[in-house]
Every structure is written in C-alpha cells, then in structure tokens.
Amino acid sequence: MSAAGEKLGAITPEMNRRNGLIFIWTQLLIYFSAPVLYVGVVQAAFCDKLGASATVANLPSSTYLLGAVFPVICAWLFPARLEQAVAKWAFAIVAASMLLVCVAVFFPAPNWLRIAVVIGQGLIMGIINSITNVYTFKCLARGTTESGRARALKFAFGFGPVAAVLGSLSAQLLLSGKIPAIPYPYNFGILYVVALPCMAACAVISGRYRIVDVPDEPMTRFWTYLWQSVKAYVLDPRLIVVWIAFLLWYCTLGAMTNLSLYTREAVGRAPLELAGLIMALRFGFKAVAGFALGAVAQRWGARIAMMVTVIFVGSAMVWPFFTTGYGYLLAFGLMGAGELGGVYFVNYVIAISPAAHTTRNIALLSLVSPAASFVPALHGGLTDHFGFSASFTFGATTAALAFGLLLLFLGRSIVRGTS
Numbered sequence: 001m002s003a004a005g006e007k008l009g010a011i012t013p014e015m016n017r018r019n020g021l022i023f024i025w026t027q028l029l030i031y032f033s034a035p036v037l038y039v040g041v042v043q044a045a046f047c048d049k050l051g052a053s054a055t056v057a058n059l060p061s062s063t064y065l066l067g068a069v070f071p072v073i074c075a076w077l078f079p080a081r082l083e084q085a086v087a088k089w090a091f092a093i094v095a096a097s098m099l100l101v102c103v104a105v106f107f108p109a110p111n112w113l114r115i116a117v118v119i120g121q122g123l124i125m126g127i128i129n130s131i132t133n134v135y136t137f138k139c140l141a142r143g144t145t146e147s148g149r150a151r152a153l154k155f156a157f158g159f160g161p162v163a164a165v166l167g168s169l170s171a172q173l174l175l176s177g178k179i180p181a182i183p184y185p186y187n188f189g190i191l192y193v194v195a196l197p198c199m200a201a202c203a204v205i206s207g208r209y210r211i212v213d214v215p216d217e218p219m220t221r222f223w224t225y226l227w228q229s230v231k232a233y234v235l236d237p238r239l240i241v242v243w244i245a246f247l248l249w250y251c252t253l254g255a256m257t258n259l260s261l262y263t264r265e266a267v268g269r270a271p272l273e274l275a276g277l278i279m280a281l282r283f284g285f286k287a288v289a290g291f292a293l294g295a296v297a298q299r300w301g302a303r304i305a306m307m308v309t310v311i312f313v314g315s316a317m318v319w320p321f322f323t324t325g326y327g328y329l330l331a332f333g334l335m336g337a338g339e340l341g342g343v344y345f346v347n348y349v350i351a352i353s354p355a356a357h358t359t360r361n362i363a364l365l366s367l368v369s370p371a372a373s374f375v376p377a378l379h380g381g382l383t384d385h386f387g388f389s390a391s392f393t394f395g396a397t398t399a400a401l402a403f404g405l406l407l408l409f410l411g412r413s414i415v416r417g418t419s
Contacts, residue, residue: 154294168279314399
C-alpha cells in the first residue's frame with residue numbers, strides 16, 4: 001500500500017518524523033514563493049505602478065480574503081477520507097493559477113486589464129490558499145502528536161521564513177530593475193514563473209502524508225451542516241472569543257499594503273522599488289519569531305503565543321508615528337512576526353477541539369478572512385480621505401482590542417497545553 005493511501009490507527013514516532021518533515025518542506029516551498037503567494041505587497045506595488053489609486057491597489061488583498069469562505073464548503077462536501085487528496089489537488093490548482101498573471105504580463109495588454117487580472121487572481125488565490133492552509137494543518141493534526149505538531153510548527157515557521165527572505169531578495173533584484181535583461185513588466189511576471197514549480201512540488205509531497213483514520217460524519221444538507229457546526233462552535237465560549245480576536249487581528253494585518261504604499265512618504269522611494277526588501281524584512285523577522293513563538297508555546301502554551309502575535313502587529317501600526325527613513329522599514333519586520341497569528345490562532349483551535357470537529361472548527365475560524373475582506377480597502381479609503389495616519393491609528397486600535405479580549409476573557413485554559 002502506498003504512503004498516500006495508508007491510514008493507521010495510532011500515531012507512531014516514525015509518523016511524527018515523516019509527517020513533520022513533509023509539513024516543513026511544504027512550508028519552505030510556500031515561503032520561497034511568498035512574493036506572489038502572499039497576496040498584498042507585491043500586487044499592490046504593481047497596481048500602483050499601473051496607475052491605480054490606493055483603494056484599488058488594496059483590492060487584491062480584499063479579494064484574496066473573500067476566498068476563505070470555501071473551507072467551510074469543503075468541510076461539508078469532502079469526507080475525512082478525502083482530506084489528504086483535497087490538500088494535494090488544491091496545491092495543483094494554485095500552480096495552474098500562476099499562468100493567469102503570466103499571460104497578462106508577458107503578452108500585450110492595457111493597464112486596466114492587467115489590474116483586473118491581478119485582482120481576480122487574488123480571489124482565486126484566496127479560495128485555494130485558504131483550502132490548502134486548512135487541509136495541510138489537518139493532515140499535520142492527523143499525523144502527529146501534540147508534541148510532534150509543536151516541533152513541526154517551530155521548524156516550519158522558523159526555517160520557512162528564511163526561504164521567504166531568499167525569495168524576497170531575489171524579487172527585490174528583479175523589481176528594482178537591477179537585472180537589465182528582465183525589464184518591467186516582465187520582472188513581475190518572472191516571480192509567478194518561479195512560484196509555479198514550487199506549488200507543483202507541494203502537490204506531489206502532500207500525497208505522501210501518513211495519517212490516522214477519522215470517522216466520516218454523516219452527510220447532511222449544507223445549511224443543516226452549517227447550522228449544526230455553528231451551533232457546536234458557539235457552545236464553547238473560548239472559540240467565540242478567539243473568532244472575534246482573530247477578526248480584530250485581521251483588521252490590523254489589513255494595513256500591510258498601506259505600510260508598503262507609505263514608503264513613498266517615509267523613505268522617499270516608490271513602493272515597487274522596495275517591495276523585495278520589504279518582503280525580506282517581513283520574513284526575516286518572521287523566521288526569528290517562528291523559533292521564539294515555538295519556544296513560547298512549548299513553555300507557556302498556545303494561548304500566550306497567540307497573544308504575542310497580536311502585540312507584534314499592534315507594534316507595527318505604532319512604529320510609523322515614531323520614525324521615518326529606512327528605519328521605518330522595521331514596521332514590516334514587526335508585521336511579519338505578527339503574521340504568525342495565522343498559525344497560532346489555528347493551533348489554539350486545534351488544541352481545544354475534538355478530533356472529529358477539528359476540520360469544521362478551523363473552517364469556521366477561517367470565515368474571519370472573508371468577514372475581514374473589506375479591511376484592506378477600508379485602510380485604502382481611510383488613506384485616500386484622511387491620510388495614512390488614520391489607517392495606522394485604526395490598526396493600532398483593533399490590535400489593542402484583540403489583545404484585551406484574549407487577556408480578559410480566555411483566562412487560563414483548562415485544556416493542557418493551551419494556557
């Protein structure tokens with residue numbers, strides 16, 4: 001029997017090692033493709049170069065967030081026995097989607113069409129990336145113990161961002177025009193050409209997980225399933241608090257694109273010229289934070305690690321008020337470290353959820369993303385009408401509210417390892 005088809009009844013040390021390594025390698029490839037896979041900074045800079053307003057330049061991020069409604073549909077549609085296959089084919093679709101932007105970039109097209117393609121591809125990436133995120137975490141949860149998962153997260157999000165730094169520095173060389181043989185707009189398209197085989201490799205190795213059996217839940221009508229899932233979710237007050245705090249975290253994270261556009265005022269250089277350097281700082285700090293948060297989670301629990309990510313994104317919002325010049329770019333490092341909230345909010349939900357309900361609870365948590373889809377455009381609108389300071393103030397406020405919720409209402413969890 002192949003590894004992809006082998007379902008075991010108990011997690012063994014060998015499964016811990018194998019599945020952890022698969023997850024780590026998947027994250028390395030994802031992070032190396034970060035300049036285009038993490039929809040936001042690079043896409044906004046490209047739209048800005050094409051003449052879009054701040055509001056329009058933020059739309060790729062908004063359409064990306066809208067796609068996260070689909071994991072709930074997948075959780076209803078696909079039984080537990082198909083979860084690994086969903087992860088595999090989702091990565092294959094991500095690879096195929098890269099061709100859309102390549103066609104728009106490498107063939108003659110008007111600026112409005114290129115902007116529309118980038119925004120539309122952001123929606124496609126949001127749909128598929130949200131699915132891959134849920135199902136790779138579920139494969140990890142079904143193939144590792146709690147300690148094995150903690151180890152995998154520590155190394156995946158410690159070394160993974162280092163790969164993103166390498167990818168981002170390469171993007172910086174391309175986007176800054178330092179390679180005359182690859183002029184604009186082809187330098188933007190090359191980023192997608194590089195990401196395509198990385199996503200194809202993720203599809204292949206995702207089929208190599210060895211995971212334990214989880215009983216399939218009886219198939220019901222979608223609205224019945226959704227109602228039952230939401231009802232079960234809200235019965236745990238911890239899950240409600242985490243959902244609201246995660247939404248507020250997203251409201252702060254949504255300022256990432258605006259932080260990039262602000263480089264013209266803070267540093268005096270166009271956003272596209274610094275996009276690669278910004279990504280390198282973002283993921284360099286994320287690498288350090290990956291190891292640090294892993295250690296925090298092992299020592300003090302997932303709740304504390306989750307709260308630290310909120311502190312990071314809040315600090316990124318405050319930083320522009322105190323510095324200009326190249327020192328301003330530290331804000332991207334803080335924001336990059338805080339992005340790991342996307343990992344540690346999910347990890348907390350995994351830790352407190354029964355095995356049979358993990359997928360649907362993660363999927364319901366992921367609904368925060370479409371609920372927050374208006375946020376990047378809101379930050380752009382605040383900037384267009386009131387200036388960047390209004391956007392940054394809003395982001396700092398939502399981070400403070402998220403931290404307060406987690407601090408005051410979660411308390412110390414009664415579940416071991418989630419304090």
